[in-house]
Amino acid sequence: MPFIIAIDGPAASGKGTIARALAAHYGFHHLDTGLLYRATGAKGGDPIEAARSLAPDDLQRDDLRSAEAGQAASRIAAIPEVRSALVEFQRRFAAQEPGSVLDGRDIGTVICPDAPVKLFVIASNEVRARRRAEELGADPAEMLDQLQERDRRDRERDTAPLRPADDATVIDTSHISVEEAVAAAIAIVERAR
Numbered sequence: 001m002p003f004i005i006a007i008d009g010p011a012a013s014g015k016g017t018i019a020r021a022l023a024a025h026y027g028f029h030h031l032d033t034g035l036l037y038r039a040t041g042a043k044g045g046d047p048i049e050a051a052r053s054l055a056p057d058d059l060q061r062d063d064l065r066s067a068e069a070g071q072a073a074s075r076i077a078a079i080p081e082v083r084s085a086l087v088e089f090q091r092r093f094a095a096q097e098p099g100s101v102l103d104g105r106d107i108g109t110v111i112c113p114d115a116p117v118k119l120f121v122i123a124s125n126e127v128r129a130r131r132r133a134e135e136l137g138a139d140p141a142e143m144l145d146q147l148q149e150r151d152r153r154d155r156e157r158d159t160a161p162l163r164p165a166d167d168a169t170v171i172d173t174s175h176i177s178v179e180e181a182v183a184a185a186i187a188i189v190e191r192a193r
C-alpha cells in the first residue's frame, strides 16, 4: 500500500515547503495541487472544459506562480465541475508507490480522506503576507489583502471548502524556522508509520 501524506492549509502557510521536504526525506512523489487550479484558470475560456482537458504541458507555464494566477485559480476552484474533473488525476497520483505527498486545500477532507498522515499548516496573516511579498517582490500590505480575499473565497465556498480534517494535526509555522517545521512534520509521520 502506498503511504500518503495529505497537507492542507491557506496560501503561504509553508505547506509547500514542508511537502517538498517530506517528499525528499522519504523518497516520495510530490504534487502541488494548487498548480492544477492555477493552470486551469490560466488556460482561459470555459473553466470546466479547461479542467477536463488539462495536459502536462499546461502545468509548465511560467506565469502560474503569479498573484493574478492565484486569484484566478481561487475563482474557478469554487466550481464543482472543475473540482470533480481534477479528482481522478490527484487520486491516481496519490496511488503511486512507495508513497506520495499532496498539498492543497481539500486533500485530507476530499481527495485522500484515508491518508494515514494529515497535516494542516497555518501561519499568522502578517507572516504569510511577508513571505509572499518576499517571494514575489511585492508590497506586503497588498499581499495581505490578496491572501485574505483568496482565503475567504476558499473557506466559504460550498464545495470542498478549506478546513482541517477532523483527524489532521495542525502545525503553526508563524514563529518557527523551516527546519523546525520540517522536523515537527517528520515526527508526526514517524508516529504513523
Ligand code: C5P
Pocket: 011, 012, 033, 034, 035, 037, 038, 070, 073, 074, 075, 077, 103, 104, 105, 106, 107, 150, 154
Ligand atoms: O496553493 P495555491 O496557492 O497554489 O492554490 C491556488 C488556489 O487553488 C487556491 O487559492 C485555491 O482556491 C485553489 N486550490 C483548491 N484546492 C486545492 C489546491 C488549490 O481549491 N487542493
